Amino acid sequence: MLQFNLIKKKYFDATILSVDALTINNGIVLLQGENGSGKTTLLKMIAGLIPFEGDIIVKNNFSLKKQRTAYLRCINYAETEPLYPGFLTAQELIKFFCNAKKGSVAETETLLQHLHIYDMYKKPVSIYSSGMIKKLSIALAFVGEPKWILLDEPLITTDKNAIDVICNLIKERNAKAATSFLITSHQNFNGAQLSFTNKLLAHDHTITTMHEDNA
Amino acid sequence: MKTTLSILQKVLVNHFYKVNAGLFMFLFFVLFGLPYNVGELHKAVANLIAQNQLLLLIVLAVWFLYNLKCIDYITKEIKLPQQQFLTCLQNIGTKKCFGYLCFVQFMIFIPVIAYAVFIIIIALKNNAYIVVGEIAVFILIMLLITPIIYVRTLQNRLREISFHFFTSTVRISKTIITIPLVYIWNSRKQMLLIAKFFSLLLLLLFIRTYEPDHYDIRPLLLCFLLSTISNCAIVFEIKSFENNYLQLIYNFPISLFRRFMQLIIMYALLLLPELLLVWKAYPLFFHLTDYIQLILASVSLLVLLHTTLLTGNINMDAFIKIVFAIAMALFFIILYDPGIILPVVILLIAFGFFHAYYHETEKT
Numbered sequence: 019m020l021q022f023n024l025i026k027k028k029y030f031d032a033t034i035l036s037v038d039a040l041t042i043n044n045g046i047v048l049l050q051g052e053n054g055s056g057k058t059t060l061l062k063m064i065a066g067l068i069p070f071e072g073d074i075i076v077k078n079n080f081s082l083k084k085q086r087t088a089y090l091r092c093i094n095y096a097e098t099e100p101l102y103p104g105f106l107t108a109q110e111l112i113k114f115f116c117n118a119k120k121g122s123v124a125e126t127e128t129l130l131q132h133l134h135i136y137d138m139y140k141k142p143v144s145i146y147s148s149g150m151i152k153k154l155s156i157a158l159a160f161v162g163e164p165k166w167i168l169l170d171e172p173l174i175t176t177d178k179n180a181i182d183v184i185c186n187l188i189k190e191r192n193a194k195a196a197t198s199f200l201i202t203s204h205q206n207f208n209g210a211q212l213s214f215t216n217k218l219l220a221h222d223h224t225i226t227t228m229h230e231d232n233a
Numbered sequence: 234m235k236t237t238l239s240i241l242q243k244v245l246v247n248h249f250y251k252v253n254a255g256l257f258m259f260l261f262f263v264l265f266g267l268p269y270n271v272g273e274l275h276k277a278v279a280n281l282i283a284q285n286q287l288l289l290l291i292v293l294a295v296w297f298l299y300n301l302k303c304i305d306y307i308t309k310e311i312k313l314p315q316q317q318f319l320t321c322l323q324n325i326g327t328k329k330c331f332g333y334l335c336f337v338q339f340m341i342f343i344p345v346i347a348y349a350v351f352i353i354i355i356a357l358k359n360n361a362y363i364v365v366g367e368i369a370v371f372i373l374i375m376l377l378i379t380p381i382i383y384v385r386t387l388q389n390r391l392r393e394i395s396f397h398f399f400t401s402t403v404r405i406s407k408t409i410i411t412i413p414l415v416y417i418w419n420s421r422k423q424m425l426l427i428a429k430f431f432s433l434l435l436l437l438l439f440i441r442t443y444e445p446d447h448y449d450i451r452p453l454l455l456c457f458l459l460s461t462i463s464n465c466a467i468v469f470e471i472k473s474f475e476n477n478y479l480q481l482i483y484n485f486p487i488s489l490f491r492r493f494m495q496l497i498i499m500y501a502l503l504l505l506p507e508l509l510l511v512w513k514a515y516p517l518f519f520h521l522t523d524y525i526q527l528i529l530a531s532v533s534l535l536v537l538l539h540t541t542l543l544t545g546n547i548n549m550d551a552f553i554k555i556v557f558a559i560a561m562a563l564f565f566i567i568l569y570d571p572g573i574i575l576p577v578v579i580l581l582i583a584f585g586f587f588h589a590y591y592h593e594t595e596k597t
Contacts, residue, residue, distance in 0.1 A: 065483075067484060068595060069592060069593045086489075086592070087486045088486070090485065091486040095484050102478060103478045103479075105415065105420075106407060106412070114407055114409075118486070119486070
């Protein structure tokens, strides 16, 4: 469960996002909204990447502001357009992430095999296509044992086969490890690919739960 | 024509000086900030260069190194996505394009040209016409050959200009500590080599020329901190790299104290050449117990510079002012011989900044 308490994000004087109180229950959650509605900002706030007013609590226990290290152990994040130092290889990045997130290198390697980028495992990411970097970032988001995985537009720049693989990975991790997902996407998932337990809407600088008729 | 020159000036030349402001400030400080009669000192140096071929060769080698830095900067800059519009220069013909890029090369080579003219004047006074010829030919070659490389880069006929001085075959484990250093080694090699060259040269010159009449750590400490400050441009690059490529480490479950310790270890590694070279000054300039003070003072200074960059979106201009202010303050504080208290206080201030701003600043 993710709890938001009096969240406010400003850039200069403009309020980008304001959430007084919101609870997101565990499950696979879709966050939708127009461009610039604050979806990525919200994900970055949850991931602890950008400063903001207020607090976020995960698992009823860990506050981002008060128990940051314990909180961050519960949250993984994959960016929309990931950027990694070009001289690092996927192998080095995986070891780097596994070391920080206490994850298994072998499991992440298997993920890369599923996503068909294992051939490039020992090559520097500077020669990867944008789709391959995207797949790598998704694999890195699965490292360790997070309670929540935040995926920002996981389907863009990925091919159809990879979309199916990613959706299966999400369902599998959710079923086996009870890991929850917060996913933003402009693309529509069909029910067979992925079904969501909850849908959120970013609109008017705030986040609300979508009603069934809107969903 | 004026518009094109103006655009090239703004996009390539001005940016070059902005990016390298730290290096130029350091050079200015070393060349004109010493407590001697600066004019006479430079005349004496120019006289020596005009009379000694080996010294002239060293000077030309330094200028060549600077030119490599210019080539590295311009070729990388031209290839940036936001500078793709410069490829339209190809439409005006190779000769004109060459002319424009000669202007760029001249503008970024001005510091060398100015000093070369000064040495030429001194050499003429000494009737050292061969030296005049050697310098003039060297400068002309640098000014005329280098723009050809730029033109070919613009035409995409040169795949990549990279200088593999020491091909990095050593496998280094990639951690939060080493990744920024590997980046500097891979992508900012010229900056690193030039910073280290001047830093080590300054230290070596001090050790070789200064003769203390009694034991006092302060002169060496002052020189060592000056040497450390020549790494300030690298500190700025490391911070920019973190902002651009390592934002996800903010999502790693690592405590603030451990992150701070990692910063300390990283800058200790960066200063390893200086910390090793200073042993040449042992035991005349420092005692074993004072070595700890040297390590702590230099490392804490770089950590402090790094943490000042956390306080907001500080550009290179503002950073140089901060570096200069800190250097001046330290200069006067060291004169009062604060001992080990100084680096401890610097580290505490740095941790204060780190604690207050690490998670609270927008990374842009």
